[in-house]
Amino acid sequence: xxxxxxxxxxxxxxxxxxxxxxxxxxxxxxxxxxxxxxxxxxxxxxxxxxxxxxxxxxxxxxxxxxxxxxxxxxxxxxxxxxxxxxxxxxxxxxxxxxxxxxxxxxxxxxxxxxxxxxxxxxxxxxxxxxxxxxxxxxxxxxxxxxxxxxxxxxxxxxxxxxxxxxxxxxxxxxxxxxxxxxxxxxxxxxxxxxxxxxxxxxxxxxxxxxxxxxxxxxxxxxxxxxxxxxxxxxxxxxxxxxxxxxxxx
Amino acid sequence: xxxxxxxxxxxxxxxxxxxxxxxxxxxxxxxxxxxxxxxxxxxxxxxxxxxxxxxxxxxxxxxxxxxxxxxxxxxxx
Numbered sequence: 001x002x003x004x005x006x007x008x009x010x011x012x013x014x015x016x017x018x019x020x021x022x023x024x025x026x027x028x029x030x031x032x033x034x035x036x037x038x039x040x041x042x043x044x045x046x047x048x049x050x051x052x053x054x055x056x057x058x059x060x061x062x063x064x065x066x067x068x069x070x071x072x073x074x075x076x077x078x079x080x081x082x083x084x085x086x087x088x089x090x091x092x093x094x095x096x097x098x099x100x101x102x103x104x105x106x107x108x109x110x111x112x113x114x115x116x117x118x119x120x121x122x123x124x125x126x127x128x129x130x131x132x133x134x135x136x137x138x139x140x141x142x143x144x145x146x147x148x149x150x151x152x153x154x155x156x157x158x159x160x161x162x163x164x165x166x167x168x169x170x171x172x173x174x175x176x177x178x179x180x181x182x183x184x185x186x187x188x189x190x191x192x193x194x195x196x197x198x199x200x201x202x203x204x205x206x207x208x209x210x211x212x213x214x215x216x217x218x219x220x221x222x223x224x225x226x227x228x229x230x231x232x233x234x235x236x237x238x239x240x241x242x243x244x245x246x247x248x249x
Numbered sequence: 250x251x252x253x254x255x256x257x258x259x260x261x262x263x264x265x266x267x268x269x270x271x272x273x274x275x276x277x278x279x280x281x282x283x284x285x286x287x288x289x290x291x292x293x294x295x296x297x298x299x300x301x302x303x304x305x306x307x308x309x310x311x312x313x314x315x316x317x318x319x320x321x322x323x324x325x326x
Contacts, residue, residue: 178291
């Protein structure tokens with residue numbers, strides 16, 4: 001897909017990896033809309049990039065997603081590209097031993113992570129794809145997964161959510177390919193983002209970097225490049241593109 | 250056109266050619282569900298080199314309807 005003048009939605013595009021994606025899509029001439037919970041961040045994004053349209057939305061809430069996509073469709077028609085990037089990182093073991101005894105994984109956090117990282121992808125794609133099909137738009141959906149989808153110590157909820165994202169990616173690629181719609185995923189490894197740094201301590205990150213063959217964290221723009229490559233390559237669908245410095249080999 | 254439509258229906262719905270008649274409706278064929286309908290659309294588009302509109306897609310609820318849509322696109326035979 002040639003990106004010039006294409007309508008691209010990036011969820012969670014205010015900061016981190018999403019912000020890099022927004023900027024790369026803009027440099028390719030795309031018309032970018034961001035769905036994000038952070039209203040202040042959307043205002044700041046619009047100041048830096050006046051052509052970016054922002055919609056505040058809690059993507060883990062189906063009613064909000066439906067209303068927000070309806071507003072988008074009313075204003076712009078069907079999207080050409082959807083990047084499901086929004087999500088949260090939460091790290092906790094299933095159970096851990098502490099001086100106070102055995103501490104269980106917080107069940108409320110399990111639900112919150114699944115809602116934010118998996119259900120949000122389902123809700124947004126559901127609403128966006130309907131319009132793509134109705135207008136026979138041969139669009140692309142890129143889901144941001146993670147190398148944690150294979151199972152990562154201390155990340156039950158996050159790993160399960162991302163494995164679910166991979167399953168949705170394969171399912172939708174099979175279902176929607178016949179309509180000319182592609183669905184793929186990009187799975188970053190550990191990257192230089194605020195969310196990674198707040199989720200993992202400095203010593204843990206140092207240990208992780210030692211396990212990465214390239215001995216460094218990924219840069220957000222490198223993940224954005226992978227997302228754009230997936231969108232631009234018309235024969236790529238149903239697969240997970242791992243961009244992790246060789247961490248999973 | 251009629252022969253090609255028959256071939257598509259047999260291939261996609263896995264029904265015998267003899268069962269294909271204009272009055273055969275989606276609701277009568279167990280395998281003709283919403284997923285298979287999308288497959289039918291894709292096969293028809295590929296075979297005839299056309300892109301169907303949403304109105305045409307939802308109106309194709311019988312073999313006769315499919316042929317009517319295709320005749321509307323100038324495909325005869």
